Amino acid sequence: MRVFYSLLLITWGLLPSEAQAKPKDYLQQCWSQQGQPLATGYLTFRYQETANELEHSQYPWQPTRYDKHGTAWLNAGNFLRQDTLTQDGKTYSSKSQLSPEELLLLDYGDKELLAVTPARFAGYVLTTARYSPVLLLQYFVQHPAAVTRSAEPGLAVYSAPVADARVRLFIRQADGLLDHATVLQPDELFGDVLTTYTYQSYARTGKVRYPTTIGISKLNGRIRDDVRLSAAGIVPGASPVLSRPEGYQMRAVSPSIPPIAVQTYSPHLHFLELKHTDDRVLVVEFNDFLVVAEAPLTSENGEAILAETRRLAPGKPVRYFVAGHYHPHYLGGLRPFVRQGATILCGPGTADYVRTLAGAPRTLRPDSLHLRPRPLQVEEVTSSKTITDGRFEMQIHFIGASSAHTNDYLVYYFPSEKLLFEDDLVWIRREGPPRKASARQAGLYQAVRALNLDVQTVVQSWPVADYGVKTIIPFSDIEQAMQVK
Numbered sequence: 001m002r003v004f005y006s007l008l009l010i011t012w013g014l015l016p017s018e019a020q021a022k023p024k025d026y027l028q029q030c031w032s033q034q035g036q037p038l039a040t041g042y043l044t045f046r047y048q049e050t051a052n053e054l055e056h057s058q059y060p061w062q063p064t065r066y067d068k069h070g071t072a073w074l075n076a077g078n079f080l081r082q083d084t085l086t087q088d089g090k091t092y093s094s095k096s097q098l099s100p101e102e103l104l105l106l107d108y109g110d111k112e113l114l115a116v117t118p119a120r121f122a123g124y125v126l127t128t129a130r131y132s133p134v135l136l137l138q139y140f141v142q143h144p145a146a147v148t149r150s151a152e153p154g155l156a157v158y159s160a161p162v163a164d165a166r167v168r169l170f171i172r173q174a175d176g177l178l179d180h181a182t183v184l185q186p187d188e189l190f191g192d193v194l195t196t197y198t199y200q201s202y203a204r205t206g207k208v209r210y211p212t213t214i215g216i217s218k219l220n221g222r223i224r225d226d227v228r229l230s231a232a233g234i235v236p237g238a239s240p241v242l243s244r245p246e247g248y249q250m251r252a253v254s255p256s257i258p259p260i261a262v263q264t265y266s267p268h269l270h271f272l273e274l275k276h277t278d279d280r281v282l283v284v285e286f287n288d289f290l291v292v293a294e295a296p297l298t299s300e301n302g303e304a305i306l307a308e309t310r311r312l313a314p315g316k317p318v319r320y321f322v323a324g325h326y327h328p329h330y331l332g333g334l335r336p337f338v339r340q341g342a343t344i345l346c347g348p349g350t351a352d353y354v355r356t357l358a359g360a361p362r363t364l365r366p367d368s369l370h371l372r373p374r375p376l377q378v379e380e381v382t383s384s385k386t387i388t389d390g391r392f393e394m395q396i397h398f399i400g401a402s403s404a405h406t407n408d409y410l411v412y413y414f415p416s417e418k419l420l421f422e423d424d425l426v427w428i429r430r431e432g433p434p435r436k437a438s439a440r441q442a443g444l445y446q447a448v449r450a451l452n453l454d455v456q457t458v459v460q461s462w463p464v465a466d467y468g469v470k471t472i473i474p475f476s477d478i479e480q481a482m483q484v485k
C-alpha cells in the first residue's frame with residue numbers, strides 16, 4: 001500500500017509539469033527537417049509531371065493532358081524552375097523565378113515575360129507547392145500570429161490564410177514530415193475550389209528530407225495530376241533562369257468593369273459589347289420579358305449585364321438566360337440570372353454542368369446567388385425551341401457536334417430579321433480574298449442548310465474587336481467561302 005501510494009504521488013507529481021509543458025511544435029519539427037537545412041544552399045531536382053487542364057474542349061470536364069519535364073532550384077525564399085512541354089511534335093519551354101523581391105514568368109512559346117500582378121506575386125507560394133512544400137512551410141513559420149492549430153488522428157494540423165487562399169498543413173506526428181496540404185481558393189467560374197497536395201515517398205539529400213512523389217487533386221477532386229522528383233541534391237547557389245528586362249514592373253490591378261456599349265440593332269434585338277472580355281451579348285426584347293444570350297466568365301459580368309437590361313427595358317424581367325455552348329465566355333456569368341429567377345437554357349448534356357456552377361459555394365468571394373440562394377431552373381434544348389410573345393419570335397436550334405466545336409452547341413434564329421446569332425464558329429477576315437471555310441464555319445453552314453433557315457446575316461458573340469475578323473457577317477460571305485477549295 002505504501003509503495004502504491006508513493007508511486008501514485010510520483011505519478012501525480014509528474015502530472016502538473018506535463019500539463020504545463022507546451023504542446024509539441026510539429027511545425028518547427030517539420031521545418032527543421034524539410035526547410036531549415038537549406039539556409040545556406042538550394043535544393044535542386046529534376047521532375048516529370050502530368051498536368052491536366054480544362055480547356056475549350058468538346059464537352060464539360062473533358063481534360064487535356066500535358067506531359068512536362070524540367071529542373072527546379074529552391075530554398076526558403078527562392079524558387080526557380082524551367083521546363084519543357086512537347087505537343088504535336090513541337091517543344092515549348094517555360095521559366096519561373098521567384099525571389100522575396102519579385103516574380104518573373106515566361107510562358108510556353110512566349111518571348112516576353114508575362115505581366116505579373118501583385119496578387120499573382122503574393123499567391124505564387126501556392127503554385128510552388130506543386131513541386132515542394134518548402135516555401136509554404138517557410139510562410140507558416142514566418143507568420144506564427146496567423147497560424148491556428150488543431151489535430152486529426154496521427155496528424156497535427158496548422159491553418160493560415162495565404163494570399164487569397166485558406167491553407168492547411170497536415171504534419172505526421174510520427175515523424176514530423178508533411179503528409180499533405182490543402183488549399184481552398186476562390187475561382188471565378190467554379191467558386192470555392194479545393195486543391196490537395198499529397199507528399200509521399202520521402203527521401204533525403206544532405207540533411208534535407210523531401211518528397212519524391214507529389215499527388216495533386218484539383219478542382220474539388222475532379223482532376224488529378226502528379227509530379228515525380230529525381231536526381232535531387234544540394235547546391236550552394238542557383239544561376240538565374242530569367243533576367244529582369246529594363247523598365248519591367250508589376251502590372252497595376254485593372255479597375256472594375258468598363259462601361260458596356262449598347263447597340264440597338266432592331267426594336268427587338270440589342271447587342272451589349274463587353275470591351276474587357278471582347279464579347280457581344282444578345283438581349284432579345286419581347287412584349288413583357290427579355291431573353292439574354294451569353295454572359296462571359298464571371299458573376300460580376302453577369303451583374304453588369306443585368307444592370308444594363310434594367311436600363312434598356314425597365315420593368316421587363318429576364319425570363320430566360322441561354323448559353324450557346326458551355327465554354328466560360330458564354331455561361332461563366334450565369335449565376336446572377338439564376339438569382340433573378342431566369343430559367344437557364346443550354347444544350348444537351350450541359351444541365352449537370354450548369355447545376356454544378358449554380359450550386360457551387362462561394363464562401364471566399366460571395367456573389368449575389370451565394371448570399372441569397374434561389375433554386376435553379378434549367379432546361380436542355382435537345383432539338384428546337386421557340387420563344388414568342390405572340391408577335392415576335394426567337395428560335396433556338398441545337399446543332400451540337402455539327403459545330404465541330406462542342407457537343408452542346410445552340411444557335412438562335414430570328415425569322416423576321418433573317419438573322420442568326422451564334423457564339424464563335426465563323427472566322428472570315430475583314431480584309432483580303434475569301435479563304436476556305438474552317439471545319440467550324442462549314443459545320444455552321446451545313447447546319448443552317450439542314451434546318452432550312454433563310455439567313456441573311458450572321459452575328460457572332462466572340463471575338464468582337466480582336467483577331468481582325470468580321471463579326472456581323474453577310475451570309476453570302478459564308479456561302480462564298482464554301483466555294484473556295
Ligand SMILES: [Zn+2]
Binds near residue numbers: 325327405423
Ligand atoms: Zn467555344
